[in-house]
Amino acid sequence: MRSLKRAVLSIGCLFAFAVSAFGQSDLQKIMQERKLTEQDVLAAAKTYQPSGRKDEFIVFSSGGQSGQVIVYGVPSMRIYKYIGVFTPEPWQGYGFDNESKAVLAEGRIHGKDITWGDTHHPNFTEKNGEYVGDYLFINDKANPRVAVINLKDFETTQIVVNPIIKSEHGGSFVTPNTEYVIEASQYAAPLDDLWHPIEEYEAVYRGAVTLWKFDYASGRIDVNKSFSLELPPYMQDLSDAGKGISMGWAFTNSFNSEMYTGGIEKGLPPMEAGMSRNDTDYLHIYNWQILEKLAKDSKNYKIYNNHKVITIEAAVKAGALFLIPESKSPHGVDVTPDGRYIIVGGKLDTHVSVYDFKKIKELIDKKEFASKDPYGIPVLDMKKTLHGQVELGLGPLHSSFDSKDGIVYTSLYVDSQVVRWDYKSLKVLDRINVHYNIGHLDTMEGKSAKPIGKYAIALDKLSIDRFNPIGPLHPQNHQLIDINGAKMDLLYDLPIGLGEPHDVVSIQASKLSPAVTYKMGTNSRTGKQHPAMTLAGQERVERDGKNVKIYMTAVRSHLNPEHIEVQKDDNVTIYLTNLERAQDETHGFAIDNYNVHMSAEPGKTASITFIADREGVFPYYCTEFCSALHLEMFGYLYVKDPNKKYESAKKMQLQTLSPQALETEYQKILATNKATDEVIGSVVKFLTEKGYEKYPKIKEQVVDALDQYSKIKEVKDKADAAYKAKDLNSAILWEYQVWQYLVKTADVGLRAKNNLVRELSTPMSPAATRGEVAYLEGGCNGCHVIGQVSSGPDITGALLRHEKGEEWIFSFIKDPAKHYEEEYVKALINYFNLRMPNQNMKDSEIKDIIEYMKWIDENAGLN
Known part of the structure; x- marks a missing residue:
């Protein structure tokens, strides 16, 4: 009761604060118009991230049938990225450039391209x-594969194909020090890739669990050191690895202990009937540390498709494989953070079972078994291994843990609920409805040895009435739940309009340290220097018969070369190196009509190969809006048919300027360049005097600016030479190229200066901080540029231009029209040919803007 009162009081306080901060009438009006309760406002406050504020957790979600991974933040639930894994992803050029095509090619099965995937279980x-936020693994249920994603750049770097199983669900689960990535089969099938009739099911059909050896140093799965364990045809499902007391062991549950094979088309009962007859199915328990030793001796395994498969017989003989009965049709197996307990939920049971590994190990050590299955695997007594069972509701599936000892959250598929309970005392503590039919769920880092909790994410299969109707196919729904209080609180609905996002894992954002740029010339899929890295001045075209190689660079705001000539049916490869050093200056590359695209982040080298099978002229361009001159960042691919005769079109006579007009144009661009260069000189002087090199991010920008500036001399020499030769047309064009380099230098340099000014400025008060937000959101910076006259007067010193500066500024912002006839304002209107519009600022916003203007004046000497 006390906790309830505190919660109500907290909501009331927050509501009162919101009312006072935003104005009673405005907030109440919005709440009334949108039919929002105080609870709604509280939920919004818990998830809202102001512009620039970053999320505490990053979530990686499977993309289901998209074959991709979705990345979003918590608590904001903002989607950040889609990572191409088993299928192409055009924005990042995945599946279009040669380097990513090579990764996708690793996923071919028997030489055949697989153009879709069904991603299920991501794990770190x-x-x-x-x-550890170094790598992420994700499995493909439909085409048994596991992929490795490097979290330095969030790119897929490896795909491995399972050589023996035809489908899987129990992947990809990781042993405690990432020794192995576990992938368990789903539907039993012959391991030898040959035809066998269903009548041979029990004799020939098998399940398996594959232990993929991960080489941490290289960030790749070592296929040659990987192996599998043969299992009975029980339809294995999910897995989890032991830790702590259960270190070295792993657990995989299953359904169809009946080994029923269906035949509805023959008049037999369907699979679902025959596979749920028994009261229990089997939890597989195996020791991977013993298995890896068995894999070193050929007498313990068979070879299928050049892959070692340890036999059931060898595993049983070595004491590495056991079974325990579990509730029928289980779908989740989760090891507790300390490794002591194993929690299993059965879809067709209202209970979850909590197994005690201590009891399991004691029975194994004493060789006290209840029976053996038809394949000779020892079966432990279920009752003797249980810590206990607890009734949660209909359809318990998956569990995830809290930072509080003993607390776990379990999804109920049929009841559409999340239940909080204590797996030690076996008591239910709380439950909350979700919408609808939840599958997996996750708490923050909830499957690790040190779960954080705080939030839970419900992965709901159906959304029905939750969102605007968009046709028969609805988005699925990820719901964010606050689990901090005595009662769980549903905060947010996130529609996922991509595939079937089956499962997620979450990690503290602070544990991720992605790179902001690549080392120059990096092949992002290997992490090594690309052999075709091209630096400035190395751009070239090489021809060897019908094979043409173009070594190209990209930098704001041109691609070099800008003209490429090839012959029809040439095999063309373009290597593109992004020479940028500043972060987020990505360049893309596409050739119109040729279905080619690549993305090159700063420092990256990527390539595309295509047959120039169409005659004509095809523009190519940068696909990322990278600068003010982005539209000018293009070139032409000329494809000429060598078997055709081309008659030259009659050249049009172009009107040219007179020599005097050309001279005037030349002198005008010279003056512009001189003025721009003076601005750059003043910026460099400021940066140098203020010690920019002490600030790494700013130093990075200065280096980038100076790199642009260093290109000017060569171009300027060409302009001067053309002028000396009286070729005014060329001289003007080269001077315009000088101007482009100057503009790019000034752009980066001024950004560096502004950032340095912020570093050196006095801290902002909360009111000044709010004032800056109001200033920017109000569009004031569209006319007023701090430190210089622009479309409107410089606001620096504006408070000092009037006897009662603060009062006058307040009145002017509140109602500009009231001051239009004042002589001072009339002079401004005449000079700028603009009138200050009414931005409808609230009084509190105006007061905050005045505080921001005071802060500007206080730091005016830095500009």
Whole structure:
């Protein structure tokens, strides 16, 4: 009761604060118009991230049938990225450039391209059972594959194809120090890739669990050191690895202990009937540390498709494989953070079972078994291994843990609920409805040895009435739940309009350290220097018969070369190196009509190969809006048919300027360049005097600016030479190229200066901070540029231009029209040919803007 009162009081306080901060009438009006309750406002406050504020957690979600991974933040639930994994992703050029095509080619099955995937279970690399944000693994259920994603750049770097199983669901789960990535089969099938009739099901059909060896140093799965364990045809499902007391062991549940094979077309009961007859199915328990030793001796395994498969017989003989009965049709197996307990939910049971590994190990050590299955695997007594069972509701599936000892959250598929309970005392503590039919769920780092909790994410299969109707196919729904209080609180609905996002894993954002740029010339898929890295001055075209190689660079705001000539049916490869050093200056490359695209982040080298099978002229351009001169960043591909005769079109006579007019144009661009260069000189002087090199981010921008500036001399020499030769047309064009380099230098340099000014400025008060936000959101910076006259007067010193500066500024912003006839304002209107519009600022916003203007004046000497 006390906690309830505190919660109500907290909501009331927050509501009162919101009312006072934003104005009672405005907030109440919005709440009334949108039919929002105080609880709604509280939920919004818990998830809202102001512009520039970053999320505490990053979530990686499977993309289901898209074959991709979705990345979003918590608590904001903002989607950040789609990572191409098993299928192409055009924005990042995945599946279009040669380097990513090579990764996708690793996923071919028997030489055949697989153009879709069904991603299911993402998992991080681990150390001591704790999540490490170095790599992410994700499996493909439909085409048994596992992919490795490098979290330095969020790109897929490897795909491995399972050589023996035809489908899987129990992947990709990681052992506590990322020794192995576990992938368990789903539907039993012959391991030898040959035809066998269904009547041979029990004799020939098999399940398996593959242990992919991960080489942390290279960030790749070592296929040659990987192996599998043969399992009975029980339809294996999810897996989890032991830790702590259960270190070295792993657990995979299953359904169809009946080994029923269906035949509805023959008049037999369907699969669903025959596979749920028994009261229990089997939890597989195996020791991977023993298995890896068995894999070193050929007498313990068979070879299928050049892959080692340890036999059931060898595993049983070595004491590495056991079974325990579990509730029928289980779908989740989760090891507790300390490794002591294993939690299993059965879809067709209202209970979850909590197994005690201590009891399991004691029975194994004493060789106390209840029976053996038809394949000779020892079966432990279920009752003797249980810590206990607890009734949660209909359809318990998956569990995830809290930072509080013993607390776990379990999804109920049929009841559409998340239940909080204590797996030690076996008591239910709380439950909350979700919408609808939840599958997986996750708490923050909830499957690790050190779960954080705080939030839970419900992965709901149906959304029905939750969102605007968009046709028969609805988005699926990820719901964010606050689990901090005594009662769970549903905060946010996130529609996912991509595939079937089956499962997620979450990690503290602080544990991720992605690179902001690549080392120059990097092949992002290998992490090594690309052999075709091209630096400035190395651009070239090489021809070897019908093979043409173009070594190209991209930098704001041109591609070099800008003209490429090839012959029809040439095999063309373009290597593109992004020479930028500043972060987020990505350049893309596409040739119109040729279905080619690549993305090159700063420092990256990527390539595309295509047959120039169409005659004509095809523009190519940068696909990323990278600068003010982005539209000018293009060139032409000329494809000429060598078997055709081309008659030259009659050249049109162009009107040219007189020599005097050309001279005037030349002198005008010279003056412009001189003035721009003086601005750059003043910026460089400021940066140098203020010690820019002490600030790494600013130093990076200065280096980038100076790199642009260093290109000017060569171009300027060409302009001067053309002028000396009386070729005024060429001289003017080269001077315009000088101007482009000057503009790019000034652009980066001024950004560096502004950032340095912020570093050196006095801290802002909360009111001044709010004032800056109001200033920017109000569009004031469209006319007023701090430190210089622009479309409107410089606001620096504006408070000092009037006897009662603060009062006058307040009145002028509040109602500009009231001051239009004042002599001072009339002079401004005449000079700028503009009138200050009414931005409808609130009084509180105007007061904050005045505080911001005071801060500007206080730091005016820095500009």
